[in-house]
Amino acid sequence: MYIFSDKVKDMKPSAIREIFKSMNDPDMISLAAGNPSAESFPYDKMASISQEIFEQTPVLALQYSITEGYPKLISHVTNRLKNKFNIDTENDEIIITSGGQQGIDLSAKVLCNEGDTVICEKPSFIGALNAFRSYNTKLVGINIDSDGINIEELEDALKTTPNVKLIYVIPTFQNPTGICMSLDKRKKVLELAEKYNVMILEDNPYGELRFDGEDISTIKSFDKSGRVIYCSTFSKILSAGMRVGYVCGPKEIIQKIVVVKQVNDVHTNIFFQILCSRFMNEYDIDQHIIGIKQIYRRKCGLMLSELDKHLSDMLDYTRPQGGLFLWATAKNGESGIEIAKRAAENKVAVVPGNTFLTNVNEFCPSFRLNYSTPSDEQIIRGIERLEKTLRTK
Amino acid sequence: MYIFSDKVKDMKPSAIREIFKSMNDPDMISLAAGNPSAESFPYDKMASISQEIFEQTPVLALQYSITEGYPKLISHVTNRLKNKFNIDTENDEIIITSGGQQGIDLSAKVLCNEGDTVICEKPSFIGALNAFRSYNTKLVGINIDSDGINIEELEDALKTTPNVKLIYVIPTFQNPTGICMSLDKRKKVLELAEKYNVMILEDNPYGELRFDGEDISTIKSFDKSGRVIYCSTFSKILSAGMRVGYVCGPKEIIQKIVVVKQVNDVHTNIFFQILCSRFMNEYDIDQHIIGIKQIYRRKCGLMLSELDKHLSDMLDYTRPQGGLFLWATAKNGESGIEIAKRAAENKVAVVPGNTFLTNVNEFCPSFRLNYSTPSDEQIIRGIERLEKTLRTK
Numbered sequence: 001m002y003i004f005s006d007k008v009k010d011m012k013p014s015a016i017r018e019i020f021k022s023m024n025d026p027d028m029i030s031l032a033a034g035n036p037s038a039e040s041f042p043y044d045k046m047a048s049i050s051q052e053i054f055e056q057t058p059v060l061a062l063q064y065s066i067t068e069g070y071p072k073l074i075s076h077v078t079n080r081l082k083n084k085f086n087i088d089t090e091n092d093e094i095i096i097t098s099g100g101q102q103g104i105d106l107s108a109k110v111l112c113n114e115g116d117t118v119i120c121e122k123p124s125f126i127g128a129l130n131a132f133r134s135y136n137t138k139l140v141g142i143n144i145d146s147d148g149i150n151i152e153e154l155e156d157a158l159k160t161t162p163n164v165k166l167i168y169v170i171p172t173f174q175n176p177t178g179i180c181m182s183l184d185k186r187k188k189v190l191e192l193a194e195k196y197n198v199m200i201l202e203d204n205p206y207g208e209l210r211f212d213g214e215d216i217s218t219i220k221s222f223d224k225s226g227r228v229i230y231c232s233t234f235s236k237i238l239s240a241g242m243r244v245g246y247v248c249g250p251k252e253i254i255q256k257i258v259v260v261k262q263v264n265d266v267h268t269n270i271f272f273q274i275l276c277s278r279f280m281n282e283y284d285i286d287q288h289i290i291g292i293k294q295i296y297r298r299k300c301g302l303m304l305s306e307l308d309k310h311l312s313d314m315l316d317y318t319r320p321q322g323g324l325f326l327w328a329t330a331k332n333g334e335s336g337i338e339i340a341k342r343a344a345e346n347k348v349a350v351v352p353g354n355t356f357l358t359n360v361n362e363f364c365p366s367f368r369l370n371y372s373t374p375s376d377e378q379i380i381r382g383i384e385r386l387e388k389t390l391r392t393k
Numbered sequence: 394m395y396i397f398s399d400k401v402k403d404m405k406p407s408a409i410r411e412i413f414k415s416m417n418d419p420d421m422i423s424l425a426a427g428n429p430s431a432e433s434f435p436y437d438k439m440a441s442i443s444q445e446i447f448e449q450t451p452v453l454a455l456q457y458s459i460t461e462g463y464p465k466l467i468s469h470v471t472n473r474l475k476n477k478f479n480i481d482t483e484n485d486e487i488i489i490t491s492g493g494q495q496g497i498d499l500s501a502k503v504l505c506n507e508g509d510t511v512i513c514e515k516p517s518f519i520g521a522l523n524a525f526r527s528y529n530t531k532l533v534g535i536n537i538d539s540d541g542i543n544i545e546e547l548e549d550a551l552k553t554t555p556n557v558k559l560i561y562v563i564p565t566f567q568n569p570t571g572i573c574m575s576l577d578k579r580k581k582v583l584e585l586a587e588k589y590n591v592m593i594l595e596d597n598p599y600g601e602l603r604f605d606g607e608d609i610s611t612i613k614s615f616d617k618s619g620r621v622i623y624c625s626t627f628s629k630i631l632s633a634g635m636r637v638g639y640v641c642g643p644k645e646i647i648q649k650i651v652v653v654k655q656v657n658d659v660h661t662n663i664f665f666q667i668l669c670s671r672f673m674n675e676y677d678i679d680q681h682i683i684g685i686k687q688i689y690r691r692k693c694g695l696m697l698s699e700l701d702k703h704l705s706d707m708l709d710y711t712r713p714q715g716g717l718f719l720w721a722t723a724k725n726g727e728s729g730i731e732i733a734k735r736a737a738e739n740k741v742a743v744v745p746g747n748t749f750l751t752n753v754n755e756f757c758p759s760f761r762l763n764y765s766t767p768s769d770e771q772i773i774r775g776i777e778r779l780e781k782t783l784r785t786k
Contacts, residue, residue: 038452047447054440059431062632098658131656239455241663263524265491269662270634
């Protein structure tokens with residue numbers, strides 16, 4: 001009955017979300033989530049800071065605030081980007097956003113007209129793909145190798161596609177594959193962006209979560225020409241439900257994002273901006289993150305050893321060194337949708353790989369597994385059920 | 394250097410915001426704000442609920458949540474809309490948003506293509522006008538009489554303007570004028586929306602703040618045909634900084650707003666959604682609101698009596714029965730911009746009226762005064778300074 005705008009009329013709720021809705025069955029084991037482990041949030045410290053805020057700065061924490069974000073939190077983020085991620089470009093600014101998602105959404109809004117193209121990894125984060133779709137952009141997916149995006153394909157797309165405005169990449173522990181882009185490829189992506197005069201949106205929600213191997217520098221850290229908009233979040237290290245993230249980018253771009261954020265939600269919940277800031281002041285966030293990494297190292301290791309034990313003959317899978325996900329592909333070429341359906345019948349939920357493609361109707365023999373949300377027991381039983389699924393047909 | 398999308402390229406930060414930035418002078422008295430009174434937030438009760446949340450449901454409050462909003466808060470809002478605002482249409486749904494602003498933004502996003510028209514009151518809320526502008530819509534402003542929007546002008550605009558998608562109105566204690574639309578006009582606006590097949594966006598952030606006179610039913614309460622999207626917020630009754638609002642509208646529309654909210658910020662800060670819900674459970678929110686109304690009745694009365702004493706020969710002004718603002722017009726026809734500039738020299742800040750017009754370059758001999766934010770002392774001295782401004786030239 002209602003006529004929706006062209007940009008949203010074909011949009012549907014996320015398929016992952018729909019899978020969750022069908023999961024009322026208490027016996028279902030979900031390896032389909034994208035949540036950080038509930039063990040990873042520092043509840044007691046946050047409770048104690050929360051009390052301090054009500055005692056010390058109640059008006060500041062409950063009254064309207066400025067769109068750019070809480071200045072002390074911006075300072076903390078600035079320092080962390082510099083010290084931990086080697087991001088220190090004097091022409092950049094930071095805006096605090098309502099989660100990393102808002103940074104992606106508003107970056108697309110300020111840069112893309114309807115019909116413009118966004119180049120993404122294939123597969124990629126569905127929340128970003130849908131944000132781009134919500135501005136009626138065209139999406140072009142570039143295949144990922146074991147060391148990240150295929151550079152030849154990327155250059156080919158840049159050469160042949162009109163009106164490319166943005167290259168969207170998650171170089172570190174990519175969602176959904178868990179793959180890290182090599183240093184060399186990061187540099188090449190930046191070179192190509194410069195050569196073809198497009199912007200890069202570097203999404204780094206998992207960059208703090210390396211539990212194995214050596215850090216690889218962010219693309220943003222090489223950015224001398226103001227090509228890279230860098231998004232991240234506190235969702236995976238302090239709390240996902242508070243919705244606090246940030247964007248670091250060229251001043252002119254951040255100032256435009258400020259203008260559209262002002263009409264989007266005025267500012268991000270200021271109470272939790274203060275809470276994040278105080279946490280970084282009063283506690284050792286690196287120590288806290290070491291604890292999170294221990295959890296994920298254990299959970300990822302457990303899932304991999306269960307896969308190795310039960311399914312190495314039937315599945316290929318990535319071996320992530322951080323983040324929340326791994327990516328499995330059926331050696332027999334069965335479709336990820338079929339596997340996910342049959343897995344659900346065996347009471348284990350996985351996300352079919354086609355969900356993460358720019359064209360969801362394309363065939364995809366893969367599926368995503370999450371190890372951060374399930375308990376150790378659930379990981380063990382979940383992989384057993386997956387084996388049962390794959391061995392019986 | 395950067396090329397922005399057509400929809401945002403001409404957008405500037407809000408003029409009001411820029412006024413604030415220039416107000417570093419500690420001697421400046423601001424009658425230019427739009428903040429609820431800092432006295433109006435229930436700090437102690439919120440602090441105590443906050444502790445309960447950390448003790449009782451910490452994971453729920455810090456983990457990812459669903460886009461639609463916290464179900465218990467949705468129930469409270471549903472009941473309040475029914476009991477207090479007579480809104481009870483069985484085909485409607487509610488979504489919790491990150492402040493009322495997000496409800497306005499996403500309603501425009503799902504309904505308007507670039508080039509479509511939104512009809513607004515003239516003057517109107519700048520945050521809404523800029524949200525509509527950020528989707529590259531055309532704005533048509535309809536003059537307001539003392540009893541609300543001019544119905545003849547509205548019908549004329551509906552008759553002659555192509556692709557009108559939305560009529561945006563703030564029927565109750567309108568920002569910036571403080572005017573209430575009469576019951577009769579509310580019904581006529583709905584009739585016209587039905588006749589010309591457009592949607593109404595009814596924004597009601599101040600509906601709880603009537604300190605004088607009798608409530609007038611919301612347009613939404615007459616809506617039998619699914620024509621009205623109704624936005625409101627907890628910003629003026631519990632806390633503005635937490636960013637919790639809601640939209641009530643036809644199911645199909647709310648479901649589309651859910652899809653775009655999901656890619657905008659995933660969900661609204663869940664901790665404060667729980668806090669609002671618990672507040673309404675554990676405390677008497679009506680009693681709390683009675684306290685807020687007392688503050689605003691006193692402050693508005695004080696501002697009016699000071700205006701009556703000092704400036705009744707030079708200014709016409711509205712006499713609001715609720716809300717945060719009144720609207721003053723120079724009898725000598727001096728421009729609001731000039732008055733605001735000269736007032737700033739005398740260390741009192743007001744917002745020039747043209748700011749609230751669809752065409753900000755149009756001449757406007759009015760300005761907005763806010764009585765919720767300044768102290769009683771500041772109101773008295775502020776009006777004195779305004780008198781000095783207007784009497785010396």
